[in-house]
Amino acid sequence: MxxxxxxxxxxxxxxxxxxxxxxxxxxxxxxxHSTVGDVVSTNHHSKDFIQTRNQYIVERLKLICLFFAITVPVSSLLDFIVFENVQAQLLLINRLILSCALIGLYQLIRRVSTVNMTRLVLALSFLFPVLFYTATELSLTQTMAYRNIPLSFTLTPYLIVAMLGLFPLTIAEGVALLSVISLPLAILEYIQYAGNYAAVIDKLWLFVLFGGISLWLQLGQMVMLMKLYRESTIDxxxxxxxxxxxxxxxxxxxxxxxxxxxxxxxxxxxxxxxxxxxxxxxxxxxxxxxxxxxxxxxxxxxxxxxxxxxxxxxxxxxxxxxxxxxxxxxxxxxxxxxxxxxxxxxxxxxxxxxxxxxxxxxxxxxxxxxxxxxxxxxxxxxxxxxxxxxxxxxxxxxxxx
Structure with missing residues (x-):
């Protein structure tokens, strides 16, 4: 009994x-039945879906870390064309440091792919390139005028933000990642501010524009992934x-x-x-x-x-x-x-x-x-x-x- x-x-x-x-x-x-709660946060997600989405993010994260760990140093070939030799050498050193950091993240997520570890590696995989950009730009502006820095380099933070759209993230996760990315950029703008508020507003508008597009793509992927998951796993x-x-x-x-x-x-x-x-x-x-x-x-x-x-x-x-x-x-x-x-x-x-x-x-x-x-x-x-x-x-x- x-x-x-x-x-x-x-x-x-x-x-x-x-x-x-x-x-x-x-x-x-x-x-x-509603997709609104699904895209706001993970509170409504089942444990099984969290694991399924985590594996999906891990596979993309490994691919991106490995891809950019290889291509970032290779980009130095272009640096020696558009920059002075001293500046190109500085960029090469910074690119090699970033490449090693991305390889380390790749090895970490390959060995440990828990949900919390994935979140950490995802944040770092976007934070490290932003730190590379801020450190490099601070060094470049000491030796050359900002207007002489090639557009391909000054657009780097916006390209980083756009790449967030590759992952199926909730609004809360997307906003959190954008906050992580924006903090070093805000510090950089504060250091470099020379009274030209119009230029700051222009950069802020571009950041909001790219961030909004990125969030839209993230939510679209989340809805699609949730729909496919439910169709294949829920009666x-x-x-x-x-x-x-x-x-x-x-x-x-x-x-x-x-x-x-x-x-x-x-x-x-x-x-x-x-x-x-x-x-x-x-x-x-x-x-x-x-x-x-x-x-x-x-x-x-x-x-x-x-x-x-x-x-x-x-x-x-x-x-x-x-x-x-x-x-x-x-x-x-x-x-x-x-x-x-x-x-x-x-x-x-x-x-x-x-x-x-x-x-x-x-x-x-x-x-x-x-x-x-x-x-x-x-x-x-x-x-x-x-x-x-x-x-x-x-x-x-x-x-x-």
Whole structure:
């Protein structure tokens, strides 16, 4: 039997979660269906999408760091044509320093590609070229008039800003990066200011113009990436993740369970006689049932629990840090909630339904495929024993409902 103290605390926590779920229902819908929240910040992004986008950024970041680590020193060939020999040599030294810094960033992101590391390397990969520009221009203006500096060099900061458009970033991230880039440039303008405010306004306008275009491109990429992600990973009917995303998340949960030395449980839920519902009332009513069950699962389970539509009328739930007896109690409650729920047809006919559930606990070191097979076997056993029941691996007798 489930631990009584745990059951009480779990039920109280569920009551809080239910209230919170009602208050956040609009937020959840907004997060799933609106692109506005997606492009403002990462607050609405799922953990899986954050990892997917991170990998996308990492691949582009590695390519850009490596590309410019090679091309920046090569650009010195042009410096010796448009600058005096002494100035070109100074540029060469600075370019070599920048190239070494970019190579270091490439090696860093290649070895460690966590989300926080990616953010750090992304910021540095744009900050270093800006620092190269500011340091070089300060040196050049000591030996030559600013108007004599080639346009190809004075446009460098604007080109750096434009390259931000290569990454799918949120508004918050884009503005933060623009702030990082603008700080050294603002200091440079302060040092070089000679009373010509019109020239400062002109540069500021160019920076805002290039920054605005860059932000627009970033947001366009974010929307496109989110759209493609949702189409390939989210079930359009229920809003739940699909099997592919579930497998990735279970792998992460199993690795985390080894690290914190806490197990987790999985629950497989299958609607009883669902084909009969489709055949009798039509597939639209069947879809209503699926949406209802998915809504019940999201409402009843905890925020850390992972819920996926595993098949046609099958749902899989992964419950981190729950032992088998605790997870069995959750399964019994879910089965009871489903049994008491219903949907209405267009003819105002009430349709009720039940579910068979299998529950098992992860055994440290076992393959995920074996874990899933065991819970699937338990689900099949629940159906063989008469349906509308919960089966687990540790109970001496089936849990009769």
């Amino acid at each position: 489930p631990n009584s103290s745990y059951v009480g605390s779990y039920d109280r926590r569920q009551h809080v979660n239910k209230s919170r779920a009602v208050l956040n229902s609009n937020k959840s819908f907004f997060a799933r 359009s009917l229920t809003g739940l993740i699909n099997r592919r995303v579930l497998m990735r998340q279970v792998e992460d949960i199993s690795k985390n369970s080894k690290r914190v030395q806490k197990s987790f449980s999985v629950m497989m839920c299958d609607l009883d006689f669902f084909k009969r519902v489709n055949d009798t009332y039509g597939h639209l009513v069947g879809d209503q049932v699926l949406v209802k069950v998915s809504s019940l699962l999201k409402h009843e389970l905890r925020n850390p629990d992972v819920i996926a539509r595993f098949g046609g009328e099958e749902f899989m739930v992964v419950m981190p840090h729950l032992e088998l007896d605790q997870a069995t109690h959750v399964g019994l409650r879910i089965a009871d909630v489903i049994r008491k729920s219903s949907v209405m047809t267009d003819e105002q006919q009430e349709i009720t339904f039940t579910a068979s559930i299998g529950v098992t606990q992860y055994i440290a070191g076992e393959p995920i495929a074996q874990l899933f097979k065991r819970v699937d076997d338990l689900l099949y056993q629940a159906k063989e024993q008469g349906r509308d029941r919960v089966e687990n691996t540790l109970a001496l007798e089936p849990h009769k409902l």
